[in-house]
Amino acid sequence: EVQLVESGEGLVQPGGSLRLSCAASGFTFSSHAMHWVRQAPGKGLEYVSAISGNGVSTYYADSVKGRFTISRDNSKNTLYLQMGSLRAEDMAVYYCARDFYDSGRGYFDLWGRGTLVTVSS
């Protein structure tokens, strides 16, 4: 089955760190760029980060640049998001999404169900 499954949900204190994972199955993972998109409670979608299929190119929203790191392991069909210096405004459901293309400039044709990150003391 073609699917994306996020994990890493958790409660973290402000200033803390957390790593999210997204396990892909049912398709050739390395042929697609991957993205992270988040949604704060009751709010709209916010673009977070992207990585090309070969992992060479990465993109970040200004709101997370310097604090978050996106990476992938194509041998494990897994996407990661290492989040640091977490703030209250980072609290959200984080979705991983597959890009139709491998460059990271396409549309998101497959989404995971999301994983919740709570930032609170």
Added chain:
Amino acid sequence: QSVLTQPPSVSGAPGQAVTISCTGSSSNIGAGYDVHWYQQLPGTAPKLLIFGNSNRPSGVPDRFSGSKSGTSASLAISGLQAEDEADYYCQSYDSSLSGSGVFGSGTKVTVL
């Protein structure tokens, strides 16, 4: 504050048509980047609705259509049905943000 502006809400009776606008600028939609649309039903992950401005993925009813002109794009829903009640988001890329992806502010469609 979203780079792409959408109306917060639109509504219509079953069978009617509604249109959702997505207004950008010369650094995103006007720069030639394609616009894509996603539907998010309550409590679920977003789903691709329109890609490449006006193309429907397999399985999306033809009552959904998209268009783009200048610095704006639109999503039209004709023959509104109860199951169309959801949040809708446009998405593109922006050259002024290091080429980062951007989403619209989202529009809640209510079927009266």
